[in-house]
Each structure stands twice: as structure tokens, then as C-alpha cells.
Amino acid sequence: DLTAFYGMADLPLLPSVRLVGGLRVEHWRLTVFKAGREVDSVPLYRRPWDYLWSGNLTWSLSDQMNLRFAGFRSVTRPDPRELVFDRYVPVGTECDLVGDSALKQSNILNGDARWEFYPRPGEIFAVSGFYKKFTNPLVEVIQENANACTQFTANGKSATNYGVELEARRALDFLPGFLRDLSIGVNATILNSEVELDPVRFGGSQGLALQGQSPLVLNGSLGYSNESSRTSVTLFYNYFDTRIARYGGAQPSRPETRPANVLEKGRYSLDLKLQQGFGPLRMSLAGTN
Numbered sequence: 001d002l003t004a005f006y007g008m009a010d011l012p013l014l015p016s017v018r019l020v021g022g023l024r025v026e027h028w029r030l031t032v033f034k035a036g037r038e039v040d041s042v043p044l045y046r047r048p049w050d051y052l053w054s055g056n057l058t059w060s061l062s063d064q065m066n067l068r069f070a071g072f073r074s075v076t077r078p079d080p081r082e083l084v085f086d087r088y089v090p091v092g093t094e095c096d097l098v099g100d101s102a103l104k105q106s107n108i109l110n111g112d113a114r115w116e117f118y119p120r121p122g123e124i125f126a127v128s129g130f131y132k133k134f135t136n137p138l139v140e141v142i143q144e145n146a147n148a149c150t151q152f153t154a155n156g157k158s159a160t161n162y163g164v165e166l167e168a169r170r171a172l173d174f175l176p177g178f179l180r181d182l183s184i185g186v187n188a189t190i191l192n193s194e195v196e197l198d199p200v201r202f203g204g205s206q207g208l209a210l211q212g213q214s215p216l217v218l219n220g221s222l223g224y225s226n227e228s229s230r231t232s233v234t235l236f237y238n239y240f241d242t243r244i245a246r247y248g249g250a251q252p253s254r255p256e257t258r259p260a261n262v263l264e265k266g267r268y269s270l271d272l273k274l275q276q277g278f279g280p281l282r283m284s285l286a287g288t289n
Contacts, residue, residue: 018057018060028048030045032044072110077106085098106138127167128166134210142247166188169185233274237270245262270288273285
């Protein structure tokens with residue numbers, strides 16, 4: 001069960017400066033049997049209270065330009081299955097899944113700053129910087145044994161995540177003919193991350209990137225929209241660089257046996273979406289690679 005309530009304040013500090021802040025209180029209640037529902041099984045109880053504050057300061061430099069500063073606290077909680085020492089045989093993955101009742105939730109401190117400029121409606125140019133600090137980050141681990149391998153969720157000691165995001169969206173209405181109905185959008189994120197893991201459990205893990213974090217993510221779009229014909233066509237491009245999918249975990253008595261990390265190779269995707277209006281109806285067709 002999760003019960004939550006919050007309070008928020010919107011404060012105009014100056015004619016061009018606005019502060020929005022608040023506090024969200026969450027009470028998470030979990031009861032799960034650690035070893036099955038036998039009579040002598042001892043339930044695991046979790047009853048934490050979390051106080052999640054947030055603040056967003058907006059400084060309007062002009063009618064078209066803003067500076068934004070934000071900070072907030074968030075949490076990531078383990079799933080009930082990840083807290084139970086049972087073995088699951090998944091479909092389509094390489095290792096059995098096992099839980100750990102000692103898992104802790106991850107606490108995250110977030111901060112970011114953003115400059116944004118809106119030349120016209122639907123257009124934007126923005127530069128953002130962000131930083132995240134994780135305590136007890138939840139990570140996925142693969143551990144090998146004599147006959148098979150096991151996948152489980154573990155707590156790291158800490159992790160950081162920081163980077164820069166660039167965003168631009170522009171209408172091409174200065175072009176001749178039907179080209180004036182085109183628009184283009186680009187988004188790029190350059191990211192650096194690092195996680196600190198238990199040296200006994202993970203062996204030589206210094207300098208590892210945080211699981212699931214690509215050092216480069218690119219998104220692009222090319223759109224065509226004509227109001228008179230009610231036709232809309234958009235082409236989407238996405239690319240993410242190679243990232244760690246799961247960490248290799250060593251046997252506690254033999255840290256030198258830590259297997260290699262499992263990587264998800266970088267790749268791109270290309271998607272197309274078409275929409276056409278017919279009277280009161282709108283038909284759409286989407287394709288992906």
C-alpha cells in the first residue's frame with residue numbers, strides 16, 4: 001500500500017522571478033512472506049515514511065526567454081519479488097531470478113538548470129545541465145556458478161549521474177512551396193555516470209558507469225503538417241550508445257571470479273507516423289524498424 005499527500009506553494013518573489021515548491025509525504029507499507037506462505041514463514045515488513053521536497057525557480061529574462069533552476073528528492077523502491085528469496089525461471093532470459101530480503105530503497109537527490117528560448121509558438125532552443133546523486137542505488141547483477149547463472153537485484157553504495165542536454169525545434173516556413181509545412185527537431189544528451197559497488201561482492205568495479213546509462217543519446221524528428229489537407233507525417237530517429245545492462249557479480253569467497261558485465265549494444269531506431277483526417281474521422285498509421 002502507498003499513501004501520499006502533498007502541499008505546494010507558488011510564490012512570485014519578484015515581477016520576473018517565480019518560486020514553486022512543496023513537500024510530498026509518502027508512507028509505503030509492504031508485507032511479504034520471505035520463504036513462501038508456509039505456517040512457519042516469517043513475513044518481511046517495510047513501513048518507511050519518505051519526505052520528498054521539491055523546488056523550481058523560474059527567472060523570466062524576457063517574454064521569450066527563461067532561466068530555470070530545480071531541485072528535488074526522489075526514491076526508487078525494490079519490487080516485492082526482488083525482496084523474496086525465491087527462484088523464478090524467466091521466459092526468454094539467460095539466468096534464473098532470485099530475490100534478497102536485505103534490499104534497501106534508493107534515495108536520489110536531483111538538481112538541474114536550464115536556459116530556454118521560444119522564438120515563436122512551437123519553436124524552442126534550450127540548454128540544460130543536470131546532476132543526480134544516488135544513495136544505495138538498485139542495480140541488476142548476474143552471478144555465475146557451476147551449472148547455471150543467477151540474476152538478482154543488489155544495492156550499490158552510491159552513484160552519480162550528470163550531463164548536458166541540448167534541444168532545438170524549428171519550423172521551416174521560410175522555404176518555398178510545400179517545404180514550408182516542414183518542421184525539424186533535435187535533442188542530444190551527453191552524460192557521465194559512475195557507481196560505487198561493494199568491492200568484495202563485485203571485485204574490481206572502480207570507474208564503472210551506472211547501469212542503463214548511455215554516454216550519448218540522440219533524438220531527431222522531421223515533420224510535415226498541412227492544415228488544409230489535414231495531413232500529418234512525422235519521421236523519428238533515435239540513437240543510444242552502448243550501456244551496461246547488468247553487472248557481473250563475484251562469488252564472495254572468490255572476488256577474482258567476477259564475470260564480465262552484460263552490455264546492451266548501442267543502436268538506432270527509425271519510426272514513421274502518418275495521420276490523415278476524413279470528415280469527423282482521423283486515421284493514423286505507424287511503422288517502426
